[in-house]
Amino acid sequence: MAASPTWQRFRDAFRRHPTAIAGGVILLVMLVAALAAPWLGTVDPQAVAPVKRLKQPSADFWFGSDMMGRDVYSRVLYGARVSLAIGIAVAALSTFLGLVIGLVTGFIRWLDAIVMRIMDGLMSIPPVLLAIALMALTKASMENVIVAITLAEVPRVVRLVRSLVLTLREEPYVAAAVAAGTRLPLILTRHILPNIAAPLLVQATYVCASAMITEAILSFIGAGTPPNIPSWGNIMAEARSLFQIAGYLILFPGICLSVTVLAVNLLGDGMRDALDPRLARRM
Amino acid sequence: MFAYVVRRLFATIVVMAVVALVVFLLLYLTPGDPAAILAGDAATSDDIRRIREKLGLDEPFLVRFGGWLWRLLHGDLGISIFTNLPVTHLIAQRIEPTLSLTLCTLLISVLVAVPLGVVAAARAGTWIDRAVMGFSVLGFSLPVFVLAYILILTFSIGLDWLPVQGYRPIRDGVWEWARHLVLPSTALGTVYIALIARITRASMLDVLSQDYVRTAQAKGLAPHAVLTGHALKNAAVPIVTVIGIGIGLLIGGAIVTETVFAIPGIGRLTVDSILRRDYPIIQGVVLLFSASYVLINLAVDLSYMFFDPRIRY
Numbered sequence: 001m002a003a004s005p006t007w008q009r010f011r012d013a014f015r016r017h018p019t020a021i022a023g024g025v026i027l028l029v030m031l032v033a034a035l036a037a038p039w040l041g042t043v044d045p046q047a048v049a050p051v052k053r054l055k056q057p058s059a060d061f062w063f064g065s066d067m068m069g070r071d072v073y074s075r076v077l078y079g080a081r082v083s084l085a086i087g088i089a090v091a092a093l094s095t096f097l098g099l100v101i102g103l104v105t106g107f108i109r110w111l112d113a114i115v116m117r118i119m120d121g122l123m124s125i126p127p128v129l130l131a132i133a134l135m136a137l138t139k140a141s142m143e144n145v146i147v148a149i150t151l152a153e154v155p156r157v158v159r160l161v162r163s164l165v166l167t168l169r170e171e172p173y174v175a176a177a178v179a180a181g182t183r184l185p186l187i188l189t190r191h192i193l194p195n196i197a198a199p200l201l202v203q204a205t206y207v208c209a210s211a212m213i214t215e216a217i218l219s220f221i222g223a224g225t226p227p228n229i230p231s232w233g234n235i236m237a238e239a240r241s242l243f244q245i246a247g248y249l250i251l252f253p254g255i256c257l258s259v260t261v262l263a264v265n266l267l268g269d270g271m272r273d274a275l276d277p278r279l280a281r282r283m
Numbered sequence: 284m285f286a287y288v289v290r291r292l293f294a295t296i297v298v299m300a301v302v303a304l305v306v307f308l309l310l311y312l313t314p315g316d317p318a319a320i321l322a323g324d325a326a327t328s329d330d331i332r333r334i335r336e337k338l339g340l341d342e343p344f345l346v347r348f349g350g351w352l353w354r355l356l357h358g359d360l361g362i363s364i365f366t367n368l369p370v371t372h373l374i375a376q377r378i379e380p381t382l383s384l385t386l387c388t389l390l391i392s393v394l395v396a397v398p399l400g401v402v403a404a405a406r407a408g409t410w411i412d413r414a415v416m417g418f419s420v421l422g423f424s425l426p427v428f429v430l431a432y433i434l435i436l437t438f439s440i441g442l443d444w445l446p447v448q449g450y451r452p453i454r455d456g457v458w459e460w461a462r463h464l465v466l467p468s469t470a471l472g473t474v475y476i477a478l479i480a481r482i483t484r485a486s487m488l489d490v491l492s493q494d495y496v497r498t499a500q501a502k503g504l505a506p507h508a509v510l511t512g513h514a515l516k517n518a519a520v521p522i523v524t525v526i527g528i529g530i531g532l533l534i535g536g537a538i539v540t541e542t543v544f545a546i547p548g549i550g551r552l553t554v555d556s557i558l559r560r561d562y563p564i565i566q567g568v569v570l571l572f573s574a575s576y577v578l579i580n581l582a583v584d585l586s587y588m589f590f591d592p593r594i595r596y
Binding site: 019117118120121122124125126127128129130132133134135136137209213216217220221222223236240243244247250251254255257258259261262265266269 | 298305306429435440532534536538542556576
């Protein structure tokens with residue numbers, strides 16, 4: 001039986017960009033596992049069982065159990081939801097905000113100087129520290145973590161959008177459109193946005209990867225998602241003092257986090273190569 | 284050139300002012316009563332009033348900001364809520380371990396990453412190149428604490444070569460000091476090495492395709508002399524830039540590394556302050572780290588004149 005066209009197309013794509021497709025597939029598997037967590041042999045990730053504390057990985061506890069007897073496999077699978085949700089939310093939010101601010105500063109010259117000085121200032125604060133300072137002042141919640149990481153990521157997106165806009169404005173076809181009296185909204189939607197979309201999408205994947213790592217760091221040092229939510233960072237934070245006797249408590253969520261971030265990065269690299277072949281040969 | 288240095292200094296002052304303003308504004312812009320949040324759930328109304336007075340939250344905004352900035356310019360970062368000690372004093376106590384860790388990491392990273400990038404560029408397209416690039420992607424994806432635990436489980440617990448945790452001051456002996464820094468610096472440096480190696484390779488590839496490199500090769504100069512003498516110096520500007528920008532990454536990672544390895548530095552101070560909601564300390568740490576970051580990048584900007592004398596401002 002001949003291979004179906006879809007499968008064949010997938011195989012061709014894989015041959016051309018093996019790592020990017022591999023990244024996409026891993027990410028898809030993680031997303032499905034996170035969404036289907038209740039049907040993948042998990043138990044309640046919060047169910048405590050004091051008699052079954054700190055069991056090594058076994059047939060009963062695939063990833064072992066933690067110091068309260070909770071099933072680590074279930075916690076890691078539910079934790080994927082938190083990590084992915086925060087990564088995607090931060091990527092979407094900072095891309096949107098960065099796009100709006102970047103477009104405004106790229107077109108309204110007098111605002112540019114002021115906004116860019118503020119962005120320079122924000123960029124001078126190491127992202128993790130800015131997020132820590134914000135989290136120290138608000139109650140621990142997923143929304144606040146998303147806002148804190150977004151604020152730390154937005155300046156870089158603004159920078160990218162602004163530099164793209166400044167280059168595009170000099171292009172003859174944009175200058176021609178301006179000379180012809182095209183109104184600003186039409187210039188934006190017809191000439192600027194389509195040319196910004198691709199690099200912005202690549203940037204969004206990198207923001208997503210970096211946001212997932214920042215979330216894990218924040219939770220790990222006690223400034224992230226509230227402890228009752230089983231995020232990967234929280235699972236590792238609780239195991240901090242136990243890692244000498246129960247290393248698996250850190251390894252399983254740690255490997256999941258690394259593999260997911262790696263998948264997102266590979267996907268981003270692949271998209272960058274596909275969109276800009278000239279840059280691809282160099283990087 | 285003198286005009287450029289002055290302009291660059293002025294820009295640095297503006298950026299520092301924005302940083303100070305942002306750090307100060309956070310107290311006002313976060314929703315809810317910061318005093319109540321800082322006091323915690325078990326606080327009495329007396330505690331909340333005490334914290335509000337200490338932070339001066341009742342005074343008008345401009346009075347408060349003016350006073351705070353004035354004291355800041357005199358090197359006063361305020362008083363810790365929890366210990367009642369000056370923040371500058373607490374930071375000074377903790378600065379040696381953090382400086383040791385970050386400087387060691389910086390040194391090791393540059394010494395490892397630049398040769399890696401140069402070799403990858405010189406052997407572009409071979410398995411060496413692909414191995415370096417593969418390591419680079421992996422380095423970006425491994426969170427520093429995951430790598431740190433893998434290193435501890437392997438080299439300290441498994442092989443028993445190096446201490447699991449802790450820090451020894453340098454005055455107690457250089458050997459013990461260095462032994463305690465090997466794993467933390469490796470864990471912290473990996474992402475930094477990945478970043479620098481990648482840029483070094485890209486920048487070298489650019490330079491290696493230039494005519495003067497071909498001329499140097501044609502006149503029979505040894506390959507290593509072409510790479511280091513002709514190519515690397517001309518490829519230096521992007522490399523030095525990314526070393527400066529990467530300091531931000533290093534600072535964020537140092538906080539986590541100190542937590543994993545129980546190093547009593549500024550990172551530990553920060554983490555303890557988060558748990559105690561001691562905002563003046565966090566404020567001080569953010570200002571200190573941001574100032575270091577800005578000043579290092581100022582030095583980087585000025586170093587361009589050395590690497591590329593053609594740059595005239």
